[in-house]
């Protein structure tokens with residue numbers, strides 16, 4: 001996002017800079033406490049401090065998850081389109097990546113349960129779930145998750161659930177449900193990934209964590225990290241704590257602003273024939289199908305018009321585009337104006 005982090009985070013960064021000692025640090029106890037409180041208050045999920053494993057980033061966590069299963073899994077499943085590291089991580093450990101296209105139902109992308117049932121799988125295969133989903137912005141419902149969890153347990157699979165966008169649900173009334181909350185059986189097979197980085201715009205100070213209730217699985221995860229993956233930096237820990245402790249009002253305002261940006265973008269994009277945007281329920285990302293636009297390369301076309309979008313081909317969906325709404329309405333307006341005007345003469 002383009003936004004400045006919450007004021008409490010900026011103050012904390014200034015204090016740390018003033019202190020001027022940038023040595024190593026262990027996680028402050030207060031950060032663990034606030035994570036436990038938030039999991040309970042925001043998602044109704046009671047976790048234990050021993051379940052938390054620190055990581056300096058989420059892409060790193062996706063790769064560690066694949067590494068855990070490199071000898072045990074025969075393949076890694078993921079739903080497409082998806083954030084590119086989901087597609088590349090399995091190959092880093094010589095695991096084939098099996099893509100399951102999501103299904104579109106009334107403008108919302110969901111899980112294709114028929115496709116899941118038809119999939120050949122082996123016990124201990126890994127499913128990498130993105131929840132809420134980047135790039136399509138779906139926040140999976142409790143019913144969808146329960147059905148998914150039942151399937152994953154029946155097939156004897158493990159699940160890595162990347163929930164980095166879980167505090168960015170745009171619809172008032174929507175509440176995030178961690179996959180691992182759907183019962184002890186699925187919790188035993190789950191690696192849940194969370195971080196304050198997307199929500200509070202802190203990714204540059206890498207501070208992420210996995211929550212793994214199954215002690216054996218947690219030990220395996222730690223072993224896969226050993227000697228390779230460092231702890232988050234001291235500044236990352238400090239700013240994560242202050243974001244979670246002081247950023248709640250800011251977060252609620254952010255969500256209102258992002259929802260406004262989303263609705264504004266949908267209005268403006270409706271002026272372009274041949275472009276089909278999908279309203280996100282979560283994230284600050286807007287996925288739009290440009291395959292009916294009469295241009296050969298939609299990504300290059302809009303880039304030539306001065307708008308940098310993400311190219312769907314990197315997400316497993318050529319011809320589709322992703323617009324980042326995490327910016328000022330004014331900048332967004334300029335981008336949309338350029339897009340509309342570029343398409344006028346098509």
Ligand SMILES: Cc1ncc(COP(=O)(O)O)c(C=O)c1O
Pocket residue numbers: 056057058059060083130134162164165195197203206208
């Ligand atoms: C679903 C998802 N996972 C992981 C990441 C990256 O996280 P990190 O910067 O901590 O590696 C992103 C960033 O966009 C994301 O959308």
